[in-house]
Amino acid sequence: MCDFRGRLIAWLDHELSQDEAAAVKRHVEGCRECRSRLQAYEHVSRTFDAYCDAAMAAKTSRRVPRWVPALAGAVVTVTVLLLAFPSARVEPPRPVHAPTAAAIAARVLEPAPAPRKKIHRQHGVAPVQNQAVNWLPAEPAVQIAIPAEAMFPPGAVPEGINFIAELSIGPDGSAERVRLRP
């Protein structure tokens, strides 16, 4: 058994005196067995250091949970889809308002669409429907033609005078705007 075998690790760690270190160095240069052992000890030391580093890295690193990238990807995908297809957005349903008595009355007075009865005016004015073409609003409107004699006492409205009442009805059935036009 080699006499220097017990001092190889101390020599590796620079723990020997100068004289001892020089003696071990001379021996190692000529002893294949000691060189082989030295290589093994160095390898174990390096592996041990790497193991300690791995332990520290494993315990001190803040790992990102695996579900975080998946969630982030899903959020990005949904965002891109919404931007690419804005019409695909689901809009909440509009609130439904119960019609008021005025709205119900307006619907009751609405004439049947067909066959439409021709109103014979005693005042000899042009039919309301012909003039209404010029002021039809953009939104759907309900046209109600009421003879003057049905609203005013006889003689209150001079013959030949005609006017149109524009009445806007809100969602709740109340009258929002009333305008009289000749």
Place this chain on the structure above:
Amino acid sequence: MSDDSIPLALPLLRFAAGSSEVTTLYRELRKPLLRYLICLGLSSDEAQDVVQDAFLSLQRHLAPGGKQENIRGWLFRVAHNEARNRQNSYHRRFGEPLDAETDSLVEQATPEHAVLEKEKFRQLALAIGLLTESERACLLLRAGGLRYREIGEVLGIATSTVGDTVERAIKKLAEKCNV
């Protein structure tokens, strides 16, 4: 075996009680201390607490003109004693908690290298588990860069005993790891 130790690369002779020197020491020794404590079995949070406490103790030690020799060994000794006080953590064996966690290291390598590294660490973990507590502590302090004399001061054993213990531990690991 010589009893003299290589002087630290720290300006210990000029070391004063000022906080700047402690900060310099903190930057230099924080990582080796953390590694030592984590490898002893402490969690990352526990290890960081112990390191901070150790440096606070150092400042209190130096403020009234405490001994300025071998500050590195002094810090490791304080940290080692604090770790021993945390009995629950200390009794976790060194090799046990690392077996699964070394995956984080091999994830960065190629698949072939990862397999080899993992197998190497697995064998080493088994071998470390067979070491005595003193052998593990000596190897950990040696891996932290401490000289045999400093290791002896930390563990309260003779320098010659440290040499024998380190040699015995390295030979055990080399034999078990087939290198």
